Amino acid sequence: MTMALLRRLGSSLLSLALLVTLVFFMIYATPGGPAYSILGVHATPTAVASLNRQMGLDHPIWRQYLTWWGHLLHGNLGYSFTQHAPVADLMGSYLHNTLLLDAVAATAAIALAVVLGLLQGARSRDLGRVIGAGQIIGYSLPTFFVGTILILVFAADLAWLPPGGLGDTARSPGLASLWRHLTLPAITLALPLAAGLSRYFGHQVRDEYRQDYVRAAQARGLGPLRIACGHVLRNAVRPLVTVIGMMIPYLFVGGVLTESVFDYPGLGWLLWRSALEQDYPTLTAIVLLIGVLTILGNLAADLANTLLDVRVRYD
């Protein structure tokens, strides 16, 4: 088991290294070369030339590649000329906001998926079909459409909730305001996620319900609720952990769209702005960060899965 763990860790590290390399070549391929990508498209030719010399960008590519690694390992992600701040400093608060939104949305989505999946898998065929239709609609709904409709209804028409942003945290701090600002984006982000997860989980539950042990539990006189929560859920939930790991990329994708709809100051919003303003250093740094987080997330999911699986744990 230790060997398997080490191998899994090694493969993640290799993926990380390849990711960094990939992003390096992506910048290298940007029009105007890496100097533009660091200075931005609005840089003057003299500035580019001086930066090239200064940063050793006139060196052969392998040396630049090593320099790129060196900068990364020192946490130096470049300087954003549009935001006038080092990219690394810039990302802190945005990352924090994104993680907050993602955590809320993911929790809501998982809870909803487990309830829906159990209902769908457990018994009633008609209910299962209704939920099934809801799922396919749920993950066909584009995030940005749901977001704009939610704003239209709940913020503009009913004026129950703020249309976006995170509020002025300095002026009106407090959890209540935070929740009010988080509600609509979190629903938007969680909806398709819950649809996809519950579909997967529903299939899992249905497969479990076909197992002999369910009938055996019925024959022992256990009630449906006890069978669902004490037995079926336990067996069906393990594969769900891996899927939760796989939903991290989705959270970022949905995050970009959701955050831009709601003007939520998160990583996705920053990515969108820096793409529009062609702020390449920030763009690169975020892509890299998202890649790293995805790889780590998958690793974490795999580890959790290993720990949860009694069969692996005890053998």
Added chain:
Amino acid sequence: MTADTPALFVSGLTLGLARDRSARALVEDLSFDVAPGEMLAFVGESGSGKSLTAAAIFGLLPLGIRRMAGSICVNGTELTTLSDRRLRAWRGRDMGLIFQNPLTALSPSVGIQAQIAETYRVHKGGTRDAARLRARALLTEVGLQAVATPPDRYPHQLSGGMRQRVMIALALACDPALIIADEPTTALDVLIQAQILDLIARLQKERGLAVVFITHDLRLAARYADRILVLYAGRAVEEGDAGTFFTAPRHPYSRALRDAVPTIPATGRRLAEIPGQPPGPRDLFEGCRFAPRCPNVRDDCRRTEPAMTFDGTRFACLHPCVGTP
């Protein structure tokens, strides 16, 4: 409960497809009883309705199959009129079920002691610790001293024979009067088979259990059961004392079943085969359902369905076999 109340009393049980009225009944007019301390063996081919009967007793018929008629009494209480909720209290408490494949019938990610304790607490209440102790005592009783200690074990950590013992302990969790064992040894190898059946027989004697032993193996039935009931295509064709049954079966089907059993050492005789196939659920017929395959068949067999008659054993045949061949 007095000694003369049967632990299980089934009469006129008829099971059929809920949606398809043109198909014949899957189990037709089946009646039998099992006294405390007695083992009744159900013998029949696949599809003869023996497992369905067990499911009907537990009120757990698969979707699409319905009980059309008949009554089922356990310990003198009619179960067919109970609501599903009330019936649930009977399952596991007054009757236990042992499945064919213990690996799939045990919940894979719940510890075995926890499963036994859970069953006990659902029916009898009490503290978690008391239920745990009870679970360990039961595991010891079925010969699993090794796993009757903490920590709890998971089913996949046990061997096939051990799992089936756990299954038995699980069925016994609440001291039921009746155990139904549905092909309990089919998934096990031969040596373990004997151990498991010996264990069931021992518990039957010690605890005065009524046991319904479902099997397709006539030899096992003859060896362990007190009485044997032979099912063919959903109908009881012969029922009688295990000893006389094996020596002098009256129904041609029973005899054919017996003659298809190989003996050790081999007699050198060819094993008898039964020509043809048992009827499917959509094959309708008049007269005796074994007639197309029967060596003793006459014209009247194809017209009249034989009723149960009593002559030494109970059997349903117009032209039974006579004497001991």
Added chain:
Amino acid sequence: MTDGATPTSPPVHGSGIFPRRRRWPAALEARADIGGGILFFALCLFSWIGPLLYPHNPLAIHAHHILAAPDARFPLGTDALGRNVAARLMRGGQATLAISLWASAIGLLAGLLYGLTAGLGPAWLDHLLMRLLDALLAIPTLILMIFFAAIVPLNEVSLALLLGLVAWPPIARLVRNEAFAARERDYVRAARQFGAGRLYIARVHILRAMLPLVIVNATFLMADMILGLSGLSFLGLGIQPPHASWGGLLNSGAGLAVIGSWWLIVFPGLAIFLAILAMNMLGQGLLARLNGEERG
């Protein structure tokens, strides 16, 4: 358990006390592909045949009818410049659907080539390519699309190429795994014994075996492409104004909808939703059929 689909097999198996219930099924899923196909066809009709039946210039500005609500003259209303939303929606549909289709084709081709190379090539190549794929898959598709959309000049051709070249990794992984499994199958081994070349085997045996699964995933890819293109356009990184696209219409309408012009977001949003739904239904339905066939 007893409908006419399986008249010959007995509904009850002797083994096990409770016969298995029939698979949850799927009338809904089996018919979903037909529904999805019809829906998609209808959207294509709307986009390409619609302008013939309703010939209005999507770029014409009706200065006296700014932000007009849906009525007889403008069935879907007008936008902030007084342009006909219905006409823009049709033209936007052409752009959205055509680019998505091209992008899917490009992605499919790239994925097939990469996957077959990895699956049928030597082991070291497979190893290398798969690691690279892992790294690529670590960056979510839309994020990569945004990255490249910020770099390249945006027009219809570059968008189709960009979307297609970003979206292929999942297809490549699928193809590689299928090819890997297929080449160990007996009939492929037998073909090799008879001296069939790698390319011949790839074409005749392996591609044909995985074709159904590839088609199913191509429909999901198409759904992703529609979502991706609309998402990019919504973010202002896709089809550039004044050219119409569904995502772009939604983007320009979002601010105005809040002050009452709901038709500016509802119709384009619905169009995107229906297009994605059509593709997902088609894919799910085909998948259900495929699985049904495998189960027998």
